[in-house]
Amino acid sequence: MKKKAIKERDKTNKSGDAIERSRVFVLDFDGDIKASAVDSMREEITAVLSVATAKDEVVIRLESGGGMVHAYGLASSQLMRIKEANIPLTVCVDKVAASGGYMMACVADKIVAAPFAVLGSIGVVAQVPNIHRLLDKNLVDVELHTAGKYKRTLTMLGQNTDEGREKFRQDLEETHVLFKEFVSSQRNVVDIEKIATGDVWYGIKALDNRLIDEISTSDGYLVSQYQDADVFSIVYKEPKKIAERLGLSVLSAVETKLTKWLSTVSQYRGF
Numbered sequence: 288m289k290k291k292a293i294k295e296r297d298k299t300n301k302s303g304d305a306i307e308r309s310r311v312f313v314l315d316f317d318g319d320i321k322a323s324a325v326d327s328m329r330e331e332i333t334a335v336l337s338v339a340t341a342k343d344e345v346v347i348r349l350e351s352g353g354g355m356v357h358a359y360g361l362a363s364s365q366l367m368r369i370k371e372a373n374i375p376l377t378v379c380v381d382k383v384a385a386s387g388g389y390m391m392a393c394v395a396d397k398i399v400a401a402p403f404a405v406l407g408s409i410g411v412v413a414q415v416p417n418i419h420r421l422l423d424k425n426l427v428d429v430e431l432h433t434a435g436k437y438k439r440t441l442t443m444l445g446q447n448t449d450e451g452r453e454k455f456r457q458d459l460e461e462t463h464v465l466f467k468e469f470v471s472s473q474r475n476v477v478d479i480e481k482i483a484t485g486d487v488w489y490g491i492k493a494l495d496n497r498l499i500d501e502i503s504t505s506d507g508y509l510v511s512q513y514q515d516a517d518v519f520s521i522v523y524k525e526p527k528k529i530a531e532r533l534g535l536s537v538l539s540a541v542e543t544k545l546t547k548w549l550s551t552v553s554q555y556r557g558f
Contacts (some may be wrong), residue, residue, distance in 0.1 A: 309516045310343045313509065318351025318388055322358035329365050330523040336372050344375045344516070347395070348505045353386025353408060356462060362387070363469070366394040379505035380404045385487055389498070390466065393473040398499040399508050400490040406498050409470060410485025411463045413455070415441045474498075 312335045316324050335345060347366065353359065369376045378384070378395035385408035392398050392406070400406060422429060422444060429444040440451040440458070467483045476497045493499045501508075512518055 307342075310339070311346055311509070311512050311516045311518045312339060312343065313346045313348065313518060313520045315348045315522075316351065316362070316391070318349075318354065318359075318362070318391075320354035320358075322351070322354055322362045322387065325358065325362040325365060327523045328362070331521045332365055332368055334523070335521060336368065336374070339372070339374050341373045341375075344377060344512075345369050346377045346379060346505075346509065347391075348379050348381070349384050349388060349392055350380070350382050351385070351388030351391065352383050353388050353390075356387070356411070356466075359387030359390050363391050363394055366391055370394065370396070377508070379503075379508055380406060380490075380499075381505050386410070390469065393470050397501065399501045399503050399505070400493060400499045401504045402490045402502055404490045404493075405487050406490065406493040407482060407487040408485055409466060409479075409483040411459050411466060412485075413459060415455075416443055417441075417447060419444060419446045 314328060314331050314335070316328055318324055332345075339345065351359075366376065366378075375397075376395045377397045377399060378392045380388075380392060380398070380400040381404060382401070383405040384392040384398075384400070385405055389406055389409060419429070419442075423446075429442075431439060431442055431445045433439050437454050440455045441447050463483070467479050470477065470483070471479045474497075478496075482496055482498060488496055488498060490499065490502055494502055503511075509518055
């Protein structure tokens with residue numbers, strides 16, 4: 288009875304009115320090179336924004352080593368929707384948020400990382416294999432036709448030129464500048480020229496360089512919210528079509544029959 292009374296007391300204020308608890312909405316983003324998880328995340332964010340208020344909080348448990356610039360640019364833009372709605376946004380990193388992953392993380396109002404999580408890698412990299420000499424040695428000609436001087440600066444099969452290489456490097460530098468400007472605009476407490484070298488830092492050192500705001504695992508951070516807020520895990524699952532559901536039902540029935548048959552045969556043969 289005592290525990291129940293304390294619980295009921297915590298739900299009311301001094302006037303006896305019910306207290307409306309804040310809510311924490313937890314989303315997971317496990318990024319690959321194409322940031323494929325953004326398809327689900329955008330749906331989850333849309334759902335959260337339909338009910339969340341400025342009293343609530345969105346927590347993104349983020350794991351990504353980065354990938355395609357345009358893909359992670361879109362993922363970062365999805366997180367921007369949360370900030371534009373004036374809802375507090377926290378990103379938790381347990382393992383890695385590097386390159387495009389950090390591009391996403393820096394959007395947050397607060398970044399929390401585990402002591403040995405890897406953060407940073409604010410740089411741009413690209414590589415193009417070239418087998419022109421191998422083809423030339425075997426008397427294989429490759430014709431590449433383009434309209435536009437810089438339509439194809441480097442090629443895998445044809446002979447690359449110094450001019451093409453220079454333009455390719457120039458494009459990388461321009462992308463790096465955009466990356467640095469974005470991080471600076473979202474997280475102005477960092478010394479961008481010091482951290483935008485492509486280097487990475489573990490959580491403790493990342494805190495010293497102000498890449499993050501707090502050292503903690505995502506579990507520890509969420510547990511600390513339980514006292515004052517209701518915590519919800521948000522997961523988007525695309526509804527299966529009728530044909531798929533029927534197909535899975537039939538497959539399940541076949542598997543059940545097959546398992547029973549194999550069990551009988553196994554017993555008979557003494558397996």
